[in-house]
Amino acid sequence: MKKILLAAFFVGTFSLSYAQSEYYNDYRRSVTDINWQTVAADLLLSKTQTNELNSLNDRYHDYNSWNRVYVNNPDRWREDRYYEIERILGREKYQKFKAKYYKGQNPTAVYNRNKNNDKRYKHMTKKSKNYKQDNGRGHKH
Structure with a gap:
């Protein structure tokens, strides 16, 4: 019984840390996918704004x-980060930033797009469509 509980504990810990690391990878991409020097130049940011953005990007090294910070709610990093970017840039420059670098989408959606699109289950949609076309018999004629 102890071995089963111990195994369940390790599996739960591993899957939690794996899920957490996926969120962290999204966070890192949100920092590294954009050339922040170009953002500063494009939006004509002040030295203070540029320093604050750099500080924000270096916050979690x-x-x-x-x-x-995010162990209990790993999804919260998105709201925190983009709230801070909007605060630093101001509403008008933030809208320009969002339009140019995220094609007008909410940045939180950019890094959340594939969370419910698990590739392991993609093959199931074909099977379910085929099953419906079989008149419910479970095999094709």
């Missing part, structure tokens, strides 16, 4: 520093 590794997984452990990020995880200490």
